Amino acid sequence: MPxxxxxxxxxxxxxxxxxxxxxxxxxxxxxxxxxxxxxxxxVIDEVDTDNWGVAGQSVTQLRLAQQLNTPPQK
Structure with missing residues (x-):
């Protein structure tokens, strides 16, 4: 029973x-x-990005940093 x-x-x-x-x-x-x-x-468990961390930062923080470092789209 997997x-x-x-x-x-x-x-x-x-x-x-x-x-x-x-x-x-x-x-x-x-x-x-x-x-x-x-x-x-x-079972699919959806985790809030505030509660998922990578390399010492939450995914929320990482996504925000990516947005700030990305040049504006034309």
Whole structure:
């Protein structure tokens, strides 16, 4: 009974994208591990960017820094 946890930042993952993740993860476990899709559980956990850190900074801080360092679009 596989349990798959997918964690993503809460930045607008659409319902369609979530369905694709669920189906794709299920298909992969069925294909690679020969598991029953009826007993394969997939959970998508959306984490606020304030609560996700990389290299000592929150993703919120990193995104803001990227925006400030990016030249204005023409």
């Amino acid at each position: 349990y798959i946890l997918i964690q993503v930042t809460r930045e607008g993952v659409s319902l369609e994208q979530k369905q694709q993740l669920i189906q794709g993860a299920t298909d992969l476990v069925v294909q690679v591990l020969n598991k029953d899709p009826q007993t394969t559980f997939v």
